[in-house]
Amino acid sequence: MSRPPLPIGSWGKISTRVEKTDGKGKPVTYLSKARIRDHDGCVRPVTAVGKTKTAAEHAVLKKLQDRARTSQSGELTAMHKINHLLDLWEKRFESLIADGKRSPTSLDTYRRSLKNHVRPAIGELRIGEATTPRIDTVLTKIKTSSGASTAKTCRAIISGAMKLAVRYGALSVNPVREVDTIEAPPKDPPRALTGEEVALLRKSLAADERAVEADLPDLASFMLGTGVRIGESLAVLWNQIDLEAGTVNITHTIARLAGEGLIRKRTKSKAGVRVLHLPNWAIAMLRRRQAAGIRLDDPVFADTIGGYRDPSNTRRALRTALSPVGSTARRDLGLSLRTLRRQSGLNRKQVADTLRWPQTTIELIETGRIKVDHELVATLVATYGIKLDQLHGLLAQVHAATQPAESDKLAWIRSHALRKTTATALDQAGHTARQIADQLGQAKVSITQDIYLGRQAANPAAAQALEHAFDDPDLL
CATH class of the missing domain: 1.10.260.40 (lambda repressor-like DNA-binding domains)
Structure with a gap:
């Protein structure tokens, strides 16, 4: 009966011999070797040398481990560590970014959660040890210590990695599938600025020297007039503004990536690429800025040296300006x-x-x-x-x-409140949810309705309909 073949990605016994001696016959170099069965099924020799027998054996063992890891052609085992699986998941996500299917800022967010939560919690476990109860316990602890939002991000990462493990043959089912849903406390309903608050906002920003220095009055007006995100506002170039037609072409957003700094990247989805018509007061504001002198390839809302502004710093400046002086x-x-x-x-x-x-x-x-x-x-x-x-x-x-103080009324406002105010104003003017979603650059109407539209009184026509339906006194 023939000997069974080595399992894919494994190797046989490591043997070591003296490779070289000095003039006195004392060994100075050792050679270790073993045979590994690669993932194409072929058995190949792997060798390494060292000054001592132990060093040579450690060197060939490292080569074998690296060979087993890097030569994979789509197969994992339940004995691989989850850290290795997460490395593969990261590389796959990077390839999706290169193909334009994912945003690099998403990977930045995931890497923070990987470093701070996922790897410390389960990275040293074997893939086969990633059971549903164990992952559920880990996510519960993350939710308790860092909040529901972080726990949801970690759940998405682990689920994506385990899905990869199923695809590569290390698992038969994704253990995250049966993990309990992570529920966050209900959010406050969408809140938009009233007309009085918009007037107070403009007045306060115009009267605040630091806000004027940070170019916030015009930026807030542009956001109110378009409903665009703050990163999209900061990415608009003068050559994307057509003052004669009264339009702006939204195509990019500004983001900061670790190790790269500020980048101007395409919007997060195809729905984000859109041409918006500007209200007359926004056109007047842009004409005034244009008259001060521009270059077509400059940002409309540039920093002090004409470059792109950091969205985080701009949000901080807005928060500071709206804090109750x-x-x-x-x-x-x-x-x-x-x-x-x-x-x-x-x-x-x-x-x-x-x-x-x-x-x-x-x-x-x-x-x-x-x-x-x-x-x-x-x-x-x-x-x-x-x-x-x-x-x-x-x-x-x-x-x-x-x-x-009067300005206390503005303390709750954040940059996204301007976006919600635009959406609510369009809703009150009779625009459909689909039209408002297109203005905001959102693919899903449900998000627009649930998150961006301030709640109004229920359907005003309902009372009239019910009056006609139940106007017979005999029904009472």
């Missing part, structure tokens, strides 16, 4: 708190670390851009060795700073 009282309190911090010899980072607050919170307090109360200020000055109730002058400032 409130009144002179808040600014005066912020200056007093900054003086006390400096007198105590502490910097913002030291204070933030002591209180376990974000460092930006200290900055917002000291610039009068956050609504404070007695407890917050007392906690802050305690880190400076000060009791708030013993400083009557500071107490008076705190009382004045806690009074309501």
Whole structure:
């Protein structure tokens, strides 16, 4: 009876012999070799040398392991580590990006979750050990520690990797398929700015020197007039604007990739490529900017040196501008708190670390851009060795700073609220959900309806229909 063949990707016994000796006959080089059955079924020799027998054996073993890993032509085993499977999944995702079927920013997001959550949790397990209960436990822990959104991302990654394992023969079914659905707390309903809030927004941005310096008034107007995403706004070039026809051609978005910096890439889907008509007030704003001098290949909303602006920095500038400056009282309190911090010899980072607050919170307090109360200020000055109730002058400032201010109405606004405001305005004007989705560059109407349209009163024609249906008093 013939000997059974080696399994695909495995090797036989490693043998080692002396390859070279010195003048005294002492071995100086060893040769180790073994035969591996490649994934085409052929058995081939693999050799390696080393100064010692152990070094030679380790060298040939590494070659064999690398050969088994890299020579795969579409086959895995249940004994491979999940880290190896995740490497293959990443490479496949990279090929999809090269084909234009996936976004590089998506891979950036996935890699963060891989590094911080997925690999530490299951990377060293064997593929065959990835059972449904084990993965369910891992995802539950991630949801508890990092939130439902992160857990959903990790679930998508693991599911994609296990789907690859099924395709390559390491598993018969995807164990993630039966994992419990990850449910997040219900989100607040879509909220759009009212006409009064839009007027207040424009007034506040125009009156804020830092907002004007960051070019936010015109950018906010452009977003309200088009409904485009902030990255799409920053990617628009002057040669994509036709002021005579009153249109803008949306084709790209700006994103930041790790190791590459800012890139201008195609929109996330085919639905994102669209030509939009501009309202007259947006055209007037663009004519004014054009009159100041432009180059056709420059961004409409460029940074200080004429290049692309970072969407994250722009969002941060908008958040800061919309944080409630409130009144002179808040600014005066912020200056007093900054003086006390400096007198105590502490910097913002030291204070933030002591209180376990974000460092930006200290900055917002000291610039009068956050609504404070007695407890917050007392906690802050305690880190400076000060009791708030013993400083009557500071107490008076705190009382004045806690009074309501008109700009508090804007504190909830984020960049996406402008997009939702555009969508809701079109909805109120009688546009269909499909027309609004096309304006926003969304392929699925359901997303537009569920996420971007502010809820209105139920169908106003319903009352009239019911009145006609039940107007017979005998029905009562």
